[in-house]
Amino acid sequence: MQNKIGKAFAPAHISGIFIIDIKKDPSLSGSMGCGICLEDGAVTEVRPSKETIIRINGIVTGAPTTLSAIGLLTPEPVLVDTKLDIPIGAGFGASGAGALSAALSLNEALSLDLTFKEVAGAAHCAEVTNMTGLGDVTGMTFGGMVIRKKAGAPFRGIIDKIPSRNTKISWIEFNEISTKSVLSDELKQKTINRAGKSRLKELFKKPTVENFMIQSAAFAKDIELMSPRVKDAIEAVKAAGGLASQAMLGDTVFAINDNGALMEFGKVHESRISNAGAHLI
Template identity: 45%
Template sequence: MSIESSVGKAFAPGHITGFFEIHDDPDPRRKGSTGCGVVIDGGIAAIVTPGEEKTEISLDGVSVNADTTRSLIEQIVDLPVHVECTSSIPIGCGFGASAAGALSTAYALNDAFSLGLTSNQLVEAVHIAEVSNGSGMGDVEAQYFGGVPIRKVPGCPPYGVLDRVPSPSFEVHCIVLGELSTGSVLNDGGFMREINSAGRSALRSLLSRPTIANFMELSKQFTLKCGLASDRVIDAIEAVGAAGGMASQAMLGETVFACSDGSVKEDVLEALSTFAEVTTYNVTSCYQHPG
């Protein structure tokens, strides 16, 4: 395939973090976070074609700077490209959109220009772009791993170590109540001390009992301990609990995510809908109940 006719397409899923701990390191490949979250079937799709004079990136038809994606592009190609992204997740609300945009672009670039890079090499490039721009610390690895990933050791492959909470496929119901800047939180020393202490404790507790119910409970405890939740977020979490479901705040975003068993699903949806429009995503893993 000639460069002039090259087209690459790829999709990367969103990731909702329930709790985390930041780990700093002078090596960006080892820098990152530990914690746990869920990978959803909504995300960002990218179409890559050769550019003209300079690299151009659009999101849902609007030109954007997309610093993380731009940094990723500069790492793996040395020519201008045109990147057209479309999103099925909210931006800037705790769904790992910056990582999903860069990861889908990386795979699309590899496809379009036959770069011959492996998945681990692509994930490494996106991870470096993420931590260098302060837009995220562990979403990339989680999105690559899928399911309900537990980030046990920070960093990209081969340094990072991940496991999963075993679970059949289930639904996650989300409401977005506003935006929360990842950078503003990660740069606040007071917040980070609280976050790291709470995140470390939550990870230990999850590894001793790796279930979805425990993950949701630990995520809620983490949210309340860290003081990042607005009154409205707390009200929504409590309303879901009163309806028989489990809810917490997406990290980092003014977003509430909830799950429930079938018997109380409608009650949970009704509780969430009093705060904002509800969007439901699927979380899929290889584990399934027999039968």
């Protein structure tokens, strides 16, 4: 067991619409809403160690969400190596992807013999407690385009999915947005929840990839977190015949068929919708 290494992948998750639902029990808390998973994400290796150290892209970091998830699963010290090919603080669920891939890897490395529900539950509770996300871990657990119908940890909340191909998603990020600062603003929470309920209702009427993008853009507009550049980029994609919205919660625009419109705003990144959820590799 001493030399055993666990390795797992968790996809990025872009939330397009969400409704905050916080309860005393973090496993019953989280958000309702809808988001998409990407083939880009987090790959994490975990091995036994003399002390717990977390490295992200080779740099030692505090990574509170990953640290909390580990603490919920074992008292044993481990070395965690996470490689992220998504930006942090830009609405891709980097904290959740790091925590979920670390929890899955940890289960294998230490032969904890836990189920997916237990492992993903720890990552979800760590996210909610640290206020780094609410529904990302649930989306990442199942992959694809997950509709979260009832808040809670994976396998405790209620989910559905919008059938989707591995459609290409392009994005451009500008600045970071602190998830914590938005989630702790009571007035902003009310605005988000009012808009979220309205847009999710519209999405249920026509659960397609295209309508998800349309309702997400309307949600982003309703909650007024768009920077001028985000607004301009979304409009440019629309004018070019594509669909775009703001990644929640990030100063980031993601698009389908942007037809080159995002290029004028800076470096454009591309990935595809991943219908595979988090898994060992």
